[in-house]
Amino acid sequence: MNLWLLATALTSIALLPCAAMCLRGSPERRLVGLEMTSMIVTIDMVMFVIGSGRLPFIDMPLALAILSFGGGLVFTRFLGKYL
Amino acid sequence: MSAHQITTSVLLAIVVLLCWVGSLGMLRMRQPTQALHYLALPGMSTVVLAAAVFIATGNSNAAWKTVFIAATLLAINSVVAHATARAFRLRQLGHWQPRDGDPIEFVRDTQELEQ
Numbered sequence: 758m759n760l761w762l763l764a765t766a767l768t769s770i771a772l773l774p775c776a777a778m779c780l781r782g783s784p785e786r787r788l789v790g791l792e793m794t795s796m797i798v799t800i801d802m803v804m805f806v807i808g809s810g811r812l813p814f815i816d817m818p819l820a821l822a823i824l825s826f827g828g829g830l831v832f833t834r835f836l837g838k839y840l
Numbered sequence: 841m842s843a844h845q846i847t848t849s850v851l852l853a854i855v856v857l858l859c860w861v862g863s864l865g866m867l868r869m870r871q872p873t874q875a876l877h878y879l880a881l882p883g884m885s886t887v888v889l890a891a892a893v894f895i896a897t898g899n900s901n902a903a904w905k906t907v908f909i910a911a912t913l914l915a916i917n918s919v920v921a922h923a924t925a926r927a928f929r930l931r932q933l934g935h936w937q938p939r940d941g942d943p944i945e946f947v948r949d950t951q952e953l954e955q
Binding site: 761775778785786788792797807812816822826829833837 | 845859878
C-alpha cells in the first residue's frame with residue numbers, strides 16, 4: 758500500500774458521517790449529506806487513480822465531478838418545489 | 841524519504857484533514873443551512889490535491905485533469921450551495937424573494953425547533 762492508497766482509505770472514513778447524514782433526519786439535511794458525499798467520493802477517486810498508477814482512469818472522477826453538479830441541482834429543485 | 845515524498849505526504853494529510861473536518865462539522869451542525877457551509881472545506885482540499893498530483897506525476901495529463909476537477913468542484917460548490925440554500929428558503933417560506941414581513945433570518949431558532 759502506498760501513500761496515495763493510504764490517503765484514499767483515510768478519506769473514505771469521512772464518508773461515514775455523510776452516510777449518517779443521508780440516512781436520517783430531515784430532507785434538507787439528507788441533501789447536504791448527499792452533496793458532501795459526491796465531493797468526497799470525487800476526491801477519493803482521484804487519489805485512488807494516482808495510487809493505483811492507472812492514470813487514464815482520471816476521467817472517472819472528472820465525469821463524476823461534472824455529473825454531480827447536475828444531480829445536485831435536480832435534487833435541489835425537486836426539494837424546493839415538490840417535497 | 842525524498843523532499844518530493846515529504847511534500848506529497850503533507851499535502852495529502854491536509855486533504856484528508858479537510859475532508860474529515862468538513863464531514864464531521866457538517867454532521868455536528870443542527871441547521872441544514874449551517875451544515876451547507878462545510879461543503880467548502882473538501883472543495884478547498886481539491887486545490888491541495890491538485891498540487892500533490894502535480895508533484896507526484898509532474899506535468900502530466902492526469903495532473904491537468906486534476907486541476908480541471910478542482911476548478912469544476914470549486915465552481916460547482918458555490919453554485920450548488922447557493923441553489924440549495926434557496927431551495928431551503930423556498931421550502932420553508934413558500935417563496936425565496938424577500939417580502940415585507942419576512943423574518944430577517946429565515947433560519948429558525950434552535951429553541952423553536954426543539955419545541
